[in-house]
Amino acid sequence: MVKLSIEHLSKRYWFEREDREVLAVNDVSLAVEDGEFLAIVGPSGCGKTTLLNIVAGLLPYEEGTVSIDGKRVDGPGVDRAVVFQHSSLLPWRTIAGNVRYGMEMQRRFDEATMRERADHFVKMVGLNGFEKHFPNELSGGMQQRVNLARALAADPKVLLMDEPFAALDAQTREFMQSELLKIWSQDRKTVLFITHQINEAVYLADRVAVMSARPGRLKGVFKIPFGRPRTLSLKRDPQFLEIEDSIWQLIEEESQKLNMVLAEK
Amino acid sequence: MSKKKKSGRPHQSFYAKHEAVILGSLSIVIIIGIWQACWSAGMISPLFFSSPSAIVKQFRYTLVEGTLLADMKYSGTNFAIGFVLAVITGVIAGVLIGWYRRLRLFCDPFLNAFYATPRIAMVPLIIIWFGIGIWSKVFIVFLSAFFPILVNTVGGVRALDRDLLRAAKAYCASDWQIFKTLAIPGSVPFILTGIRQGVALGLIGMVVGEMVGSSQGVGFMVAYGGQTFNTDTLFVGMIVIAFSGILLTWLAERLERRFSRWRPER
Numbered sequence: 001m002v003k004l005s006i007e008h009l010s011k012r013y014w015f016e017r018e019d020r021e022v023l024a025v026n027d028v029s030l031a032v033e034d035g036e037f038l039a040i041v042g043p044s045g046c047g048k049t050t051l052l053n054i055v056a057g058l059l060p061y062e063e064g065t066v067s068i069d070g071k072r073v074d075g076p077g078v079d080r081a082v083v084f085q086h087s088s089l090l091p092w093r094t095i096a097g098n099v100r101y102g103m104e105m106q107r108r109f110d111e112a113t114m115r116e117r118a119d120h121f122v123k124m125v126g127l128n129g130f131e132k133h134f135p136n137e138l139s140g141g142m143q144q145r146v147n148l149a150r151a152l153a154a155d156p157k158v159l160l161m162d163e164p165f166a167a168l169d170a171q172t173r174e175f176m177q178s179e180l181l182k183i184w185s186q187d188r189k190t191v192l193f194i195t196h197q198i199n200e201a202v203y204l205a206d207r208v209a210v211m212s213a214r215p216g217r218l219k220g221v222f223k224i225p226f227g228r229p230r231t232l233s234l235k236r237d238p239q240f241l242e243i244e245d246s247i248w249q250l251i252e253e254e255s256q257k258l259n260m261v262l263a264e265k
Numbered sequence: 266m267s268k269k270k271k272s273g274r275p276h277q278s279f280y281a282k283h284e285a286v287i288l289g290s291l292s293i294v295i296i297i298g299i300w301q302a303c304w305s306a307g308m309i310s311p312l313f314f315s316s317p318s319a320i321v322k323q324f325r326y327t328l329v330e331g332t333l334l335a336d337m338k339y340s341g342t343n344f345a346i347g348f349v350l351a352v353i354t355g356v357i358a359g360v361l362i363g364w365y366r367r368l369r370l371f372c373d374p375f376l377n378a379f380y381a382t383p384r385i386a387m388v389p390l391i392i393i394w395f396g397i398g399i400w401s402k403v404f405i406v407f408l409s410a411f412f413p414i415l416v417n418t419v420g421g422v423r424a425l426d427r428d429l430l431r432a433a434k435a436y437c438a439s440d441w442q443i444f445k446t447l448a449i450p451g452s453v454p455f456i457l458t459g460i461r462q463g464v465a466l467g468l469i470g471m472v473v474g475e476m477v478g479s480s481q482g483v484g485f486m487v488a489y490g491g492q493t494f495n496t497d498t499l500f501v502g503m504i505v506i507a508f509s510g511i512l513l514t515w516l517a518e519r520l521e522r523r524f525s526r527w528r529p530e531r
Contacts, residue, residue: 056435076437088432092450092527101446105436134527154436 003190004032004158009064011050024050026215032190039193039205047216048194052162056082078106081156085163087143089135096131098146102154121149141172161193178232198247210247212254219250315500323497340482344471347406355411359418384408385473392478402474409470410463421455422448454525461517468510
């Protein structure tokens with residue numbers, strides 16, 4: 001069953017400085033199945049964050065359709081939750097208060113349920129004992145766990161993740177990837193995961209969609225054949241490296257084309 | 266913070282632990298000592314200057330037999346009423362002006378003009394309006410403290426973090442929720458900075474108001490001491506004002522720190 005459906009989506013921006021129109025997303029069609037983990041990978045400026053913002057309902061769109069369970073996306077909704085690249089935690093709220101924040105804004109649960117769920121998800125991301133701390137007392141990796149717990153606690157149908165580990169150091173990032181898979185495997189929500197790291201996408205996702213830059217077009221979708229649970233050692237598997245390589249080639253090809261076009265100009 | 270230092274360096278000497286206090290007190294003692302010595306040696310004319318011993322004597326005299334307590338009460342009342350009014354109206358007006366863009370654009374020219382003009386320049390006008398009773402002084406304190414509080418509050422409400430705003434919107438927050446959960450808590454440190462600046466400016470307003478149009482209060486005491494060449498009284502008034510300033514600023518700073526625990530730089 002298709003959960004999230006994107007059909008012929010295009011997004012144009014008016015680029016003030018150069019006084020011209022830029023096509024950020026060009027005719028993208030993509031269907032994410034219920035319970036599927038789909039990653040979108042592409043170089044910076046390929047429109048993948050624009051795409052996520054549209055799905056999140058934070059950006060209006062005119063051409064094409066985005067729908068969840070057949071319902072057209074028209075602004076933010078309780079069926080989605082976003083894990084942001086910058087943890088975007090309220091600095092004056094404790095960890096427990098931050099995990100509650102999404103639920104509070106959405107007003108779907110009563111007080112007792114909110115407390116219970118906040119408690120549950122703080123534990124799930126491994127932060128029990130830190131409930132009364134403030135975000136500035138936590139490391140970057142821990143802040144991103146809070147960010148994730150806040151999204152999960154809101155009980156979305158689709159979880160949107162916007163390069164959530166991009167700002168972390170390499171070691172923490174690997175650790176967070178395997179943590180995410182562990183947490184995700186507990187209730188298998190539909191996930192749309194944006195990243196510029198190919199091996200992160202291949203390691204996490206059921207399918208990897210590759211986007212190219214300017215205009216942001218969908219270049220291809222790779223099905224990742226590995227079963228679950230996956231361990232970090234998978235990243236050294238020859239088949240893993242092969243997939244990583246073919247995605248890399250697709251992106252490389254594209255950027256070379258772009259360089260040629262630029263050189264001609 | 267102090268806890269960490271103690272546990273980190275358990276064998277500090279008494280001096281190392283209290284270095285700031287010891288050196289600070291030492292400088293005060295030395296300066297006062299030199300001052301008193303010069304006085305006793307007859308190097309200072311009593312017409313132009315006073316001495317520590319004379320100030321202490323005069324202080325005790327005005328306190329017990331003079332009007333110092335009544336003056337302090339008078340000035341304190343002026344300041345308290347004006348300042349509390351300034352905090353209440355400044356914060357409310359600041360939140361509204363910061364939140365509603367149109368209201369801000371509407372008030373901007375007026376605010377800029379007021380903020381840039383030293384409010385002291387309005388003292389004669391205020392005395393014409395309110396007479397030389399308590400309300401002219403209250404209004405001068407109010408006007409002096411109001412603008413820093415207002416301007417800082419407006420800045421705090423406007424300094425909404427874009428990332429936080431985006432997160433709140435993604436979770437379907439209403440305008441009222443954004444106001445309540447982001448704009449208000451985010452502006453608290455700004456408001457407290459405004460209050461700290463308001464304390465300093467309000468005190469100036471209080472003193473000037475009493476100097477120009479009053480027959481009571483610590484400001485009047487200083488002015489009167491000057492007019493009658495009574496330097497001892499003048500110094501007592503100055504010292505009372507200085508200590509009030511130090512005390513109130515210290516309180517405001519503590520309040521500021523108390524409410525900014527979540528701030529990373531502290």
